[in-house]
Amino acid sequence: MHSFHQDIVDDDYVDVSRDVELVRPGPDTKTATTTCKQLGSTAVHDGHLIYVSSYIDSISAILRPISLKIHDNPELKFEEFIAHDTLTKFLKTRQGWKVTPSAYGMATAFVAEFDSGRKGPVISYNVEYDALTEIGHSCGHNLIAICSVAAALAAASTMTKFSVPGKVILFGTPGEEGGGGKIKLLDAGAYSEHAVDINLISHPGNVPDSALVRTNAYASFRVEYFGREAHAAASPWEGINALDGLITAYNALSVLRQQTMPGDIIQGHITDGGSTPNIIHAYAAGVFVVRATNKKRLKMLREKVGNCFEAGAQASGAELKITPGMAYDDHVPNKILGGVCRTAFNALGGEIPTADLDLIWGASQASTDQGNISYAMPSLSLGFKIESEVGPHNPGFAKAARTRAAHDAALKAGKALAVTGLEILSSRDLLKAAREEFEDMLKGQDE
Template identity: 75%
Template sequence: MQLVSCEVVDDDYVNVSAEAEQQREPIISPTCPSDSSRPLHKGYLDFVSDYIDSISSILRPISLKIHDNPELNFKEYIAHATLTAFLSTRKGWTVTPSAYGLETAFIAEYDSGKKGPVVSFNAEYDALTGIGHSCGHNLIAICSVGAALAAGAAMTELSLPGKVILFGTPAEEGGGGKIKLLDAGAYSDHKVDINLISHPGNVHAAALVRTNAYVNFRVEYFGKEAHAAASPWEGINALDGLITGYNALSVLRQQTMPGDIIQGHITDGGIAPNIIHAYAAGIFVVRALTKKRLAVLRAKVVKCFEAGAEASGARLVITPLMGYDDHVPNKVLGGVCRTAFNQLGGAIPTAELDLIYGATKASTDQGNISYAMPSLSLSFQIDSEVGPHNPGFAKAARTRQAHNAALKAGKALAVTGLEILASEDLLKAAKEEFKNISDE
C-alpha cells in the first residue's frame, strides 16, 4: 500500500490544488501541521465508501425507526434495542448493552488483536420534547455506526493494529450522557485515544466545529409572607429579590464580551397579588466561548442575584442543574477529516475559514469529551429551510438526501479514524495539540 504525502503545508501561505497533490511524489514527514488539510493513505477512502454503501440499505431502516419513535433523555429504549440488536449481528463485534449503569447506553468494540491506537465514535439517538428528532440524532446514530463498522472492517482488511469503539451515548439534549460515561470511566477504561462524532445542520459543512460552554441553574429566593396592604412591613419579598437580580443582569449585559449569553425565565413569581411573596424562583442559563470565560461570567451573574438578596432581605439558594464545556476541535484530526470529506464531494474550506464556519453558540456534551481527549465533531449539511430544534428540521432529517449526507459524513469520520490507526506520528501530533489546549 502506497502512502501519499504528509508534507508540511501551512494554509496561511500555500494553497495546493487537489490535482497538484495527486501528482506529487509520496513523502513521509514525521510531523504534520495541525491546521493543514492532509493527503490520505491510498485505498482507505475507496474501501470505506464501498463498505458504507453496502450497508446503506440496512442503516436507513434503523435511522427511520429511531426517527419515528422519538425518545427523551435516558429513555431511548427503542433506539438502544434497535442499535444493540443490529450491532450484535456484525461479525467480530462485542456489544455491551446498558453500559456503565446507564440503561440506554451501550458499548460496541472491535479488536484487531494487535496492540495499537483506540479510535472511538459517539452515537446519539435522543429526541426533543414535542418536536422529536429536530436535531437529527437519528442521522448522528447511523453516521457513527457506519463509520465504526467501516473502520473495523478496514482494520482487518488492511491489517491495521488497534481497536474501534462505538459508544452509544444517551441524553445529549440536556442530560449529559457523555459526561456520565466519562465520569464513570467508560473512555478511560477502554484507553480511548481519539473520539469522533458528527452533527447535521442547514449551514456550511465544517470539520472544526466549536461550541459554547454553558451552565444552567435554579435561582430561588425565600422570604416571608405578609398582607401586602394591611402589614407589608412584616414581610420579606422574595419576588423583589428575584426581580432585582433579573434587572441587575440587564445592567451587566452592557459590559459582557462578544460570545457571552445570559438567558433565563421566572418559574415562580408568587401566588397572589395581595401578598408579600415568600417564594420566587427562576431557571437561568449562562453561555460563553470557553469554559474559562464561562467561570468568570458565571461569577458576575451570581453577584447580580446576591445583590437581589441583599436588597430584599430574602435568602438566596442557587442550585446547579447541568453544564457542558465548549467543544475544542482538534485541528490535526480536522485536517484529515476535511480532506476526506472534500474528496467525497464536500466543500469544507481551509482551516481558517473552517474555524469560522464551524463556530456555533449552541452547546453539547461532546465539549466535555474534547477536554478529555482529541475530539472532532464534523458538521454536515442537510436540505432544510430551518435549523435544528425546529419541527421542520425533524422532517428534513427523515429524507433520503439527509440519509446520504449522514453516510458521507460517516465515510469521512471512518477515514479519519483509519489514518490515526495507521500513523503513530499523526496520533502523536493530535495528542500534542490536545495537551497544549488542555494546559491553557
C-alpha cells in the same frame, strides 16, 4: 457491490461481509481518488478512502430503516429504549463485534468493541439517539447515530482488509439533550477503561459543512428566593418580598449584558412568581443559563451573574439559594484530526474551507456534552449540512432529518470520520501530533 432490500425492519437485518469486494468504484469513489491526487494530499490513504466509501454504500440500505425507526419513535433523554435495542440488536449481527447493552449503569447506554487482534491505538465514535420534548428528532440524532455506526463498521472492516492494528469502540451515549450522558460515561471510566486515544462524532445542521465545529461552554442553575408573607395592603412592612429579589436580579442581568463579551449569553425564565397579588411573595424562583466561548470565560461570567443574584438578595432581604444544574464544556476541535477529516470529506465532493476559515464557519453558540470529551482526549465533531429551511430544535428540522438526502449526507460524513480514524490508527506521527495539540490546549486553559 451488494444489493439489499430497502424495507428491512426489526430482526430482518442482512449480514454484510466485512470483506467487501471493490469490483468497481461508485461515483463518490471516483471523485475521491481524483480529488486526492489533484490536491496532492498525503494525509489520506487512497485505498482506505476507496474501500470505506464502497463499504458504507453497501450497508446504506440497512442503515436507512434503523435511522427511520429511531426518528419515528422519538424518545427523551435516558428513555431511548427503542433506539438502544434497535442499535444493539443490529450491532450484535456484525462479525467481530462485542456488544454490551445497558452499559455503565445506564439502561440506554451501550458499548460495542472491535479488536483487530494487533496492538495499536484505540479510536472511538459516539452515537446519539435522544429526542426533544414535543418536537421529536429536530436535532437530527437519528442521523448522528447512523453516521457513527457507519464510520465504526467501515473502520473495522478496513482494519481487517488492510491489516491495520488497533481497536474501534462505539459508545452509545444517551441523554445529550440536557442529560450529559457522555459526562456520565466519562465519570464512570468508560473512555479510560478502553484506553481511548481519540473520539469522533458528527452533527447535522443547515449551515455549511465544517470539520472544526466549536461550541459554547454552558451552565444551568435554579435560583430560589425565600422571603416572608404579609398582607400586601394592610401590613407590607412585615413581609420580605422574594419576588422583588428575583426581579432586582433579573434587571441587574439586563444591565450586565451591556458589559459582556461577544459569545457571552445569559438566559433565564421565572418559574415561580407568587400565587396572588395581595400577598407579599414569600417564594420566587427561576431557571437560568449562562454560555461563553470557553469554560475559562464561563467561570468569569458565572461569577458576575452570581453577583447579580446576590444583589437581589441584599436589596430585598430575601434568602438566596442557587442549585447548580447541568453544565457542558465548550467543544475544542482538534486541528490535526480536522485536517485529515477535511481532506477526506472534500475528496468525497465536499467543500470545507481551510482551517482558519473553517474555525469561523464552524463556530456555534449551542452547547453539547461532546465538549467534555474534547477536554478528556482529542476530539472532532464534523458538522454536515442537510437541506432544511430552519435550523435544529425546530419541527421543520425534524422533517428534514427524515429525508433520503439527509441520510446520504450523514453517510458521507460517516465516510470521512471512518477515514479520519483509520489515518490515526495507521500513523504514529499523526496520533502524536494530535496528542501534542491536545496537551497544549489544556495548558492554555490553565494559564
